[in-house]
Amino acid sequence: MPTELKMPALSPTMEEGTLARWLVKEGDKVSSGDLLAEIETDKATMEFEAVDEGIVTKILVAEGTDGVKVGAVIAMIQGEDDDAVAAVALPQPLAPAGGEQVDPTPQPVKPTIKTPLPQAGGVGGGPATSQTNDRIKASPLAKRIAVNKGLDLTSISGTGPNGRIVKADVDAISGEGRSAVVAPALDPGFLRETPAPTQTIDTDIPHEVIKLSNMRKIIARRLTESKQTVPHIYLTVDVRLDALLKLRGELNASLEARGIKLSVNDMLIKALALALVQVPKCNVSFAGDNMLQYARADISVAVSVPTGLITPIIIDAANKSLSKISTEVAKLAARAKEGKLQPHEYQGGTASISNMGMMGIKQFDAVINPPQAMILAVGAGEKRPYIVDDALAIATVMSATGSFDHRAIDGADGAMFMKIFKELVEKPLGLVA
Amino acid sequence: MSDYDLIVLGSGPGGYVAAIRAAQLGLKVAIVERENLGGICLNWGCIPTKALLRSAEIYHYMQHAGEYGLTAANISADIDAVVKRSRGIAKQLNQGVTHLMKKNKVTVHMGDGKLIAANTLTVTKDGKTEELTAKNIIVATGARARDLPLAPADGKRIWTYRHAMVPPEMPKKLLVIGSGAIGIEFASFYNDMGAEVTVVEMLDRIVPVEDADVSAFLEKALTKQGMTIMTGAGVESLKATATGVSASIKGKDGTIVASEFSHCIVAIGIVPNTENIGLEALGVEMDRGFLKTDSSCRTNVPGLWGIGDITVPPWLAHKASHEGVIAAETIAGGHPHAMNPLNIPGCTYCHPQVASVGLTEAKAKEAGYDVKVGNFPFLGNGKAIALGAAEGFVKTVFDAKTGELLGAHMVGAEVTELIQGYTIGKTAELVEADFMQTVFPHPTLSEMMHESVLGAYGKMIHM
Numbered sequence: 001m002p003t004e005l006k007m008p009a010l011s012p013t014m015e016e017g018t019l020a021r022w023l024v025k026e027g028d029k030v031s032s033g034d035l036l037a038e039i040e041t042d043k044a045t046m047e048f049e050a051v052d053e054g055i056v057t058k059i060l061v062a063e064g065t066d067g068v069k070v071g072a073v074i075a076m077i078q079g080e081d082d083d084a085v086a087a088v089a090l091p092q093p094l095a096p097a098g099g100e101q102v103d104p105t106p107q108p109v110k111p112t113i114k115t116p117l118p119q120a121g122g123v124g125g126g127p128a129t130s131q132t133n134d135r136i137k138a139s140p141l142a143k144r145i146a147v148n149k150g151l152d153l154t155s156i157s158g159t160g161p162n163g164r165i166v167k168a169d170v171d172a173i174s175g176e177g178r179s180a181v182v183a184p185a186l187d188p189g190f191l192r193e194t195p196a197p198t199q200t201i202d203t204d205i206p207h208e209v210i211k212l213s214n215m216r217k218i219i220a221r222r223l224t225e226s227k228q229t230v231p232h233i234y235l236t237v238d239v240r241l242d243a244l245l246k247l248r249g250e251l252n253a254s255l256e257a258r259g260i261k262l263s264v265n266d267m268l269i270k271a272l273a274l275a276l277v278q279v280p281k282c283n284v285s286f287a288g289d290n291m292l293q294y295a296r297a298d299i300s301v302a303v304s305v306p307t308g309l310i311t312p313i314i315i316d317a318a319n320k321s322l323s324k325i326s327t328e329v330a331k332l333a334a335r336a337k338e339g340k341l342q343p344h345e346y347q348g349g350t351a352s353i354s355n356m357g358m359m360g361i362k363q364f365d366a367v368i369n370p371p372q373a374m375i376l377a378v379g380a381g382e383k384r385p386y387i388v389d390d391a392l393a394i395a396t397v398m399s400a401t402g403s404f405d406h407r408a409i410d411g412a413d414g415a416m417f418m419k420i421f422k423e424l425v426e427k428p429l430g431l432v433a
Numbered sequence: 434m435s436d437y438d439l440i441v442l443g444s445g446p447g448g449y450v451a452a453i454r455a456a457q458l459g460l461k462v463a464i465v466e467r468e469n470l471g472g473i474c475l476n477w478g479c480i481p482t483k484a485l486l487r488s489a490e491i492y493h494y495m496q497h498a499g500e501y502g503l504t505a506a507n508i509s510a511d512i513d514a515v516v517k518r519s520r521g522i523a524k525q526l527n528q529g530v531t532h533l534m535k536k537n538k539v540t541v542h543m544g545d546g547k548l549i550a551a552n553t554l555t556v557t558k559d560g561k562t563e564e565l566t567a568k569n570i571i572v573a574t575g576a577r578a579r580d581l582p583l584a585p586a587d588g589k590r591i592w593t594y595r596h597a598m599v600p601p602e603m604p605k606k607l608l609v610i611g612s613g614a615i616g617i618e619f620a621s622f623y624n625d626m627g628a629e630v631t632v633v634e635m636l637d638r639i640v641p642v643e644d645a646d647v648s649a650f651l652e653k654a655l656t657k658q659g660m661t662i663m664t665g666a667g668v669e670s671l672k673a674t675a676t677g678v679s680a681s682i683k684g685k686d687g688t689i690v691a692s693e694f695s696h697c698i699v700a701i702g703i704v705p706n707t708e709n710i711g712l713e714a715l716g717v718e719m720d721r722g723f724l725k726t727d728s729s730c731r732t733n734v735p736g737l738w739g740i741g742d743i744t745v746p747p748w749l750a751h752k753a754s755h756e757g758v759i760a761a762e763t764i765a766g767g768h769p770h771a772m773n774p775l776n777i778p779g780c781t782y783c784h785p786q787v788a789s790v791g792l793t794e795a796k797a798k799e800a801g802y803d804v805k806v807g808n809f810p811f812l813g814n815g816k817a818i819a820l821g822a823a824e825g826f827v828k829t830v831f832d833a834k835t836g837e838l839l840g841a842h843m844v845g846a847e848v849t850e851l852i853q854g855y856t857i858g859k860t861a862e863l864v865e866a867d868f869m870q871t872v873f874p875h876p877t878l879s880e881m882m883h884e885s886v887l888g889a890y891g892k893m894i895h896m
Binding site: 072139140141142144145148160166167 | 770834835836837861862863864866867
């Protein structure tokens with residue numbers, strides 16, 4: 001049975017609105033929660049979500065139409081069990097006859113990040129590398145089969161050239177081994193005889209050309225990807241450190257016998273993890289049509305190594321004691337500097353921390369490490385003039401800046417997160433409780 | 434310590450390609466060949482036959498010069514000169530392989546190779562035997578023509594492909610037994626050269642591995658050229674006489690007819706060259722003489738590999754070469770992609786040509802596919818008409834459910850040069866929309882490839 005999709009009332013007073021933009025096309029499959037359209041009211045532009053599953057068979061109101069009355073039918077959605085679905089789901093190739101826009105290619109399955117802890121593409125080293133990206137490498141046929149069968153391509157690992165998902169991979173998942181040949185995975189390092197294209201910079205300035213390490217290449221690629229695809233929002237707070245420094249002194253005095261010396265950073269890792277647990281809206285990954293809400297705070301700790309930067313992970317840092325975090329960080333950092341980290345030790349994490357305080361940097365904005373949605377940039381703790389009880393005093397203060405993926409995290413939630421973080425540091429007994 | 438990382442036994446299109454690839458990957462490689470570098474393909478097969486067929490084609494055009502507004506008088510064919518040209522081309526390519534071996538530092542051992550262990554073989558030449566060891570050995574010894582048990586080829590009157598390539602004289606009345614690629618190519622060659630040709634095929638249609646539409650079209654085209662084609666027929670007896678060949682052929686209707694021919698070509702299949710090279714003693718698993726190998730070309734004996742015509746069909750040079758690369762790369766520690774047999778194109782260089790890849794319409798239906806079929810005739814293509822070659826068609830078979838190109842089947846001028854387009858598409862797993870959105874150049878024969886796909890979806894323009 002086709003269902004009528006009606007113009008929604010997006011606010012109690014709304015009577016009509018502008019259908020600003022369709023986010024689906026005819027023939028698209030939608031499921032509950034998918035964004036269907038953007039609707040403008042006099043107050044705001046809002047997104048209109050699907051309630052039911054089905055296929056958009058007909059769009060009745062063109063985008064850009066003003067004054068669409070609430071309750072007017074704007075599109076038709078066909079239920080999944082209907083015969084007509086198959087007909088619509090099958091693409092109509094080539095240009096249509098009657099001026100009716102029919103896209104010949106089916107929509108590929110929207111990418112979603114399936115695993116919370118991303119996997120590297122098999123190239124060693126580098127900050128948490130991830131195959132999960134906006135563009136899925138799959139053959140047109142594999143995409144078509146996945147659409148037909150409702151398979152999620154992100155859950156399928158590709159065995160074609162350069163990890164491309166091919167028919168055999170999709171068939172293997174759906175249990176249809178019709179194609180006789182299942183290709184073994186290609187070792188990406190092998191057979192690659194043509195180097196990646198290099199940009200030539202014409203210069204008269206005396207110089208030498210330094211070949212990029214794999215780690216440098218990955219850093220370049222991922223930072224570019226992050227800055228180009230993730231809208232960053234930066235929120236900075238000043239955090240008074242005196243109480244934390246005092247506690248650290250006391251703890252270290254009692255830990256000395258065990259040979260453990262907590263750093264400020266160890267305590268900030270714990271504070272970051274606890275803040276993520278307290279503000280779960282910031283412990284997420286943005287994944288196309290979905291968002292992952294992590295149930296655990298795994299903190300990637302940026303460690304500078306001679307070849308670049310790597311981010312070993314303190315798993316479930318919120319539930320680890322400071323001494324445990326301290327010893328883990330020390331071990332991982334040492335191994336990182338020797339280049340001996342195993343992929344599982346640096347791939348994953350739900351948020352990152354980068355501390356440049358030891359270099360005297362007052363404040364900076366870090367680049368998010370996708371698919372994570374936030375990173376905390378920690379500046380130097382320094383004595384600053386500070387207002388304490390309405391009087392000018394001297395306090396040890398640091399600036400901390402959270403960078404948030406604004407697609408996933410609203411400013412208010414980010415701000416709440418920074419507030420909680422500040423409180424945890426300024427009243428640090430919570431870190432040991 | 435082994436003498437080599439890899440020894441390749443046999444230097445055909447499988448063996449020499451494997452040797453080059455392995456050498457490129459840094460392995461120390463030797464190749465053993467008993468006769469000519471390049472194997473049958475370029476000495477006695479693919480290449481010299483193409484040279485012969487080219488002469489036949491030009492001869493055909495000269496005879497039809499009037500159709501193009503040209504006059505050619507006193508046309509005649511000199512079979513010896515035609516063969517000489519073909520041999521010259523084979524020689525040239527043979528030298529090319531010699532050069533490639535040298536360039537890639539592949540050591541060539543001429544002689545008869547025989548395995549005495551999985552990693553050791555002997556090479557015997559002029560009574561002298563040397564022993565070579567290697568960490569890996571690729572067997573690439575190829576195949577030879579299958580003889581007709583009742584009348585083995587003698588090279589005088591009863592020929593295999595090999596004799597047919599260097600005929601002692603031009604046959605007047607030729608019997609070709611078997612209508613696979615080899616049989617039909619020679620039938621076409623000698624027919625164009627002026628012989629009276631009869632083709633006998635046991636199955637109910639010629640080129641039986643091709644799509645049934647192709648078989649039917651080709652039979653009609655060849656018959657029109659004057660060839661006699663007998664399908665569903667068998668040779669009951671065959672005997673070489675002083676002046677020719679006597680054959681009695683049982684026709685479709687069961688009647689046996691005795692006929693006289695000047696010569697006969699037996700093209701009823703191949704036999705793998707897997708005897709007398711030590712495979713049995715090593716316990717290599719075989720099936721009716723063919724080596725059993727995995728998708729990386731490994732046999733059941735560690736260190737021993739098999740490629741080309743001694744393994745599974747299709748028995749084609751390009752399949753052997755591809756397997757050579759797969760084996761070499763696997764040996765060198767890589768993980769090359771396995772080959773999908775449905776993406777291996779096949780070409781037959783008769784006149785008109787035949788080319789295909791993937792499943793025939795019948796095979797696709799048999800496999801349970803709901804198919805969409807497009808078929809575009811050469812008659813609807815401007816370039817084909819301009820060429821004076823308006824016979825043939827391009828047929829495509831799609832999976833209605835997924836848009837997968839299951840198979841493509843073509844017959845007509847230059848289709849052997851066209852099939853690669855569909856092969857790339859199949860390998861890249863393109864769907865119908867990709868082919869439709871591709872801009873094909875005008876005026877070319879390739880436009881028919883576009884039209885055929887459009888036709889499968891009811892969108893043909895020029896018909």
